[in-house]
Amino acid sequence: MHLVVDEMLVRERKEWTAWFDEVVDLEGDGTWAARGCGELKLAVDAARVQVRGSVTADIPRECDCCLAHFLHTVGAKVAEVCLMGEAESGDAAWDEDNEVWRVGLGGRVDVTEMVRQAILLALPTRGVCGDDCPRARELDTTQHEAQVDPRWAGLTQLQRMGEDDGRPEA
Numbered sequence: 001m002h003l004v005v006d007e008m009l010v011r012e013r014k015e016w017t018a019w020f021d022e023v024v025d026l027e028g029d030g031t032w033a034a035r036g037c038g039e040l041k042l043a044v045d046a047a048r049v050q051v052r053g054s055v056t057a058d059i060p061r062e063c064d065c066c067l068a069h070f071l072h073t074v075g076a077k078v079a080e081v082c083l084m085g086e087a088e089s090g091d092a093a094w095d096e097d098n099e100v101w102r103v104g105l106g107g108r109v110d111v112t113e114m115v116r117q118a119i120l121l122a123l124p125t126r127g128v129c130g131d132d133c134p135r136a137r138e139l140d141t142t143q144h145e146a147q148v149d150p151r152w153a154g155l156t157q158l159q160r161m162g163e164d165d166g167r168p169e170a
């Protein structure tokens with residue numbers, strides 16, 4: 001989705017909503033894409049364009065535990081400001097120093113790029129295919145068992161027996 005600055009500036013309504021529904025090329029090389037959908041609130045005044053909203057995307061990835069492919073559903077918040085400047089054309093560029101987008105009066109705001117970055121930021125580094133992942137369950141059990149120091153295992157058992165004292169059997 002692109003917003004053309006020229007067109008936005010002559011709009012009657014300076015605030016409006018747009019439905020985003022696009023396949024987003026996550027790495028820019030066509031190898032990893034996800035469809036993102038969501039409502040965006042757009043606002044424009046003489047100095048800037050604001051893009052806000054949330055987008056949901058089902059991102060294909062590999063399970064960290066069992067290596068199965070699955071879709072990781074991610075909700076990404078978009079909150080971007082793009083300042084308008086000199087009369088350059090071309091797409092808005094990210095100004096790293098000031099952490100803001102900049103676009104010329106003859107340019108375009110690349111909303112898809114904003115959404116792409118928001119989705120990648122929202123994607124957790126670890127991904128497990130689901131609660132019933134066979135391998136994740138296995139790992140959990142192993143870790144849990146490993147956490148109990150064998151030297152204390154006997155004591156834990158004694159404590160449990162002590163707690164049971166004097167209570168009627170259920």
Ligand SMILES: [Zn+2]
Nearest residue numbers: 063066129133
């Ligand atoms: Zn898995």
